Amino acid sequence: MIEYVLFAVFFGLLLLGIHRKTIARIQRRPGPPVWQEILHMLKFSFKSTWIPATASGTLFVGIVLLAIGIWTAALFVVLTGGSLLIIFGIYMLHKIVEHGFGLSSGSPYGKFGGVRSVISAASEIPLFVTVAVIALFTESFSLADITAYQEVHGPLLFLVPLPALAMYIVILSKMPSSPFSIVESKEIVSGYKTEHFGVWRAGLEVTNGLKTYVLLFTFLAVFIGSLPLWWILIGMVLIILSLSFVCALCPMLSPFDTVTVQILITAIMVVYAGILWVVA
Amino acid sequence: MWQQYSLGLLLVLVAGVIAFFALVLEKDDLHRLLLIDLVEIASLGIIALLGTDLAEALILPGLVVGIAELLALSQIYVMKEGIKDCVVKGLDIEVIQADAPLIISILLIIYGIILSGFTGGGIAGLGAVFYIMSRGHREKFELLEIAAGISWAVWILAFFIFMSFPEYWLTALFMAAVGILLKVAAKMALVGTMWGDNPL
């Protein structure tokens, strides 16, 4: 399994590299090579590292460990076909991780990133509605049951396109330079990760790789069904490419607009789920 | 029975709605703090409507949580308005300068002891609080805290006896009754008198 974890880290980082490259090409820049994010991770891990004098030391370090830990756990849950609710829980808890990263250092920029991550908490609700709608159809929260259901009834992507869109937006809001990524936007330096440099940042990169891999894997497993590994990897690349187009072409929204748009999406999803529930 | 329950529920809900309405209209923070108590009572009312032993067991923690929240909020209010320096003395009312508080307190405490248990503790504690409030005593908090702690331990021990050695239920019953009586009485006396002794 350790080999799978390492593979997920590197492939996730590669996906992020492809993301950067595609955005650059759409904007007619040469852009970094696709393995840039992997190089980043390696580069950060041999930079001189210490803990800022004003930081809350244990939290500063512990949060990095925790971040890698929860996404490793999420990978296991996805691979063993565990409960979708746990994935959802871990995704929500990632909010705390962002918050912890931002607040533990004492940096004002990190603090802003953390506070922004709290006010944009509305972005998680569409995911829950997605989970609820899927459970209405498959009568189970376990990923294994959901893929089994799709063997019989065909991909859920065609049965319930709207939740798929909602989950797509949720993944979008976690991508770098997306219209919703207010927690790490440049007017607050790097947001929550401003003060995590060196090895800490390398740990964060590992988390990002794992997170990207797990989220895309979950999307494919929930909406397309079980696929051989090669097809999953190709599917991930395709999704990343489409996400890159959105990220490259949309401006970043202001925090207020981000929250408004996310609440709007949530409202639409809740109404949709309500209609489905009444009909079913 | 069921109809009585629905009627009671309706009444409590109406009371709750009125309290909420008042809360919405009121803009002054202190008045809102006072109104919150009305809201709290509605929630206890819903639990009380169960009308079983369970209801009694549920009301007590609900009440405790409510009181705790109210105390925490009033503490914050005091901090936020910066009125921490007011020294709390006895109530300045002519009647209670005489012997009346003593008599009333003794009566309440005796009645509490007769009732025993949680309710008795509450009443006895009320007597003690009344006495302290009207006299403005500076009592020894450490002693009261120790008494509360020990009686709490007795109460818990009684529960373990109930569960492990059911044949000694009578002893356990007495231990529990006395323990909770002393604990609640001591705690009630502490409430409201620990005011501003040691700033945070």
Place this chain on the structure above:
Amino acid sequence: MMLSKSRFGLLAFASGFLIVIGFFLEWGDYLPFWAYAALLVCCFPVFTLSLGLWWMAREHEEDIPFVGY
């Protein structure tokens, strides 16, 4: 504040060793899968960080956060 580099090296070695041992135990069916997963969730983060710190932890004064350009 921080441990010394050699301590980090020890930590990296210990957690890496546990991961490898766990891998072989699980491979030979001596360890149930969930236990291996729990082991990995605990050890993988420690291994990642301590490996980097063993390499590049700085052993003198801390600095203050970034406060503006």
Place this chain on the structure above:
Amino acid sequence: MNIAGEPFLVLEFADELVYLTPYTTTLLLFALAFTIFAIISRPERQVDIVFGGDAFYAKKTSLSEMRFRRFMAIACGLASMGAVVTGDIFNFTLFISLVGICNVGIVAAVKIRHVQEAAFQYGIVALSATVPLFGAAALTAATTGTLSMIELGKATTAAVSPVIKALLVLGVMGEGMAPFYAAKAEMFRAPGAPYVIMCSLSSLLIFLRVIEVVLVI
């Protein structure tokens, strides 16, 4: 319907009920980790820049304030752990209102005006939310005759009406459920990292838990 995996440990202690599913265990471990952080971590010193100059200063948390806030943060962690693992509706509501108090307590000792204002307003909402919260628990007991989530999850007991579930969710929302707190974002601006994070953590945990509760009962 398989909600959060099969419970692998059910601990019945008189009428107190604790049960662990993979889901609740995940949440429990997370709460535990942060409670430990709150215990062993020193608070962060928030750096502020003096406006219009190059100077900056670090806000310090005084020792007595730190002690009080650490205590409150630990209490908050314990309350959220209780809310996460309990299998009894009433205990669940009690733990949740405890979380509400502790959240107020964590920032109560901070002597910054806007933080205290936010904490007070939040406290008012939290206190009024006890009506739907306890109301939902009492109504559950009245309509089904049990408070145990395992009993309620079985098909044999009477179904809990959606109105009661809505009341429960409303109550939890008022006590500080994750996305619905404007006042809390203001509270997070208080200095002292591991403690203010407990506010946010507990609200996320009770949000995640109430979803499971509503689905199970």
